[in-house]
Amino acid sequence: xxxxxxxxxxxxxxxxxxxxxxxxxxxSGNEYVxxxxxxxxxxxxxxxxxLKNNETNEMAxxxxxxxxxxxxxxxxxxxxxxxxxxxxxxxTTGTASKLTFGTGTRLQVTL
Amino acid sequence: DTGVSQxxxxxxxxxxxxxxxxxxxxSEHNRLYWYRQTLGQGPEFLTYFQNEAQLExxxxxxxxFSAERPKGSFSTLEIQRTEQGDSAMYLCASSPKTGxxxxxxxxGTRLTVT
Numbered sequence: 001x002x003x004x005x006x007x008x009x010x011x012x013x014x015x016x017x018x019x020x021x022x023x024x025x026x027x028s029g030n031e032y033v034x035x036x037x038x039x040x041x042x043x044x045x046x047x048x049x050x051l052k053n054n055e056t057n058e059m060a061x062x063x064x065x066x067x068x069x070x071x072x073x074x075x076x077x078x079x080x081x082x083x084x085x086x087x088x089x090x091x092t093t094g095t096a097s098k099l100t101f102g103t104g105t106r107l108q109v110t111l
Numbered sequence: 112d113t114g115v116s117q118x119x120x121x122x123x124x125x126x127x128x129x130x131x132x133x134x135x136x137x138s139e140h141n142r143l144y145w146y147r148q149t150l151g152q153g154p155e156f157l158t159y160f161q162n163e164a165q166l167e168x169x170x171x172x173x174x175x176f177s178a179e180r181p182k183g184s185f186s187t188l189e190i191q192r193t194e195q196g197d198s199a200m201y202l203c204a205s206s207p208k209t210g211x212x213x214x215x216x217x218x219g220t221r222l223t224v225t
Binding site: 049 | 216217
């Protein structure tokens with residue numbers, strides 16, 4: 001299984017961009033990268049996913065390096081409500097049927 | 112659409128007792144997943160259903176655990192002869208037949224075994 005490595009914690013000032021890195025150097029060519037977040041005492045929430053190209057939605061942008069060995073989740077204007085644990089996940093099933101969460105990055109957004 | 116619901120939200124039980132949790136997925140979502148999360152860790156996959164068929168089970172799902180989705184709608188997760196190590200948050204998620212890449216999680220059931 002492709003393993004991911006994330007920093008355990010990061011801080012970001014409110015209004016600034018939050019850039020959360022993820023290393024997945026053993027990823028295979030057809031494996032997608034997913035990002036979820038978990039706000040305290042809630043279930044995880046899907047953010048975005050991608051294969052090769054950069055992706056953007058209303059929540060965030062996902063930048064995947066050309067060699068696909070790492071990616072960065074960007075929250076363009078972080079707010080206090082973005083304080084959460086962010087999980088980078090590589091889908092090894094091809095059908096998103098089994099998400100393997102690591103320990104994630106705890107993002108603290110401060111005033 | 113009310114989202115994924117789980118019942119109960121909290122359960123305290125004595126070691127050795129059986130417990131059952133219920134998950135109601137988003138209407139018409141044909142996939143349903145169960146995860147377990149302990150303090151400080153990310154969720155761990157337990158099992159998933161496509162309609163009423165249980166397609167995969169983790170090795171974490173010991174013989175004391177059983178999950179069902181009898182009519183392809185709600186699901187139950189039963190733990191028999193609970194142990195203190197079963198204390199965790201049990202999360203349920205669902206996803207649609209198309210656009211299945213996004214799993215929608217419920218709020219979870221927190222189990223405490225004393």
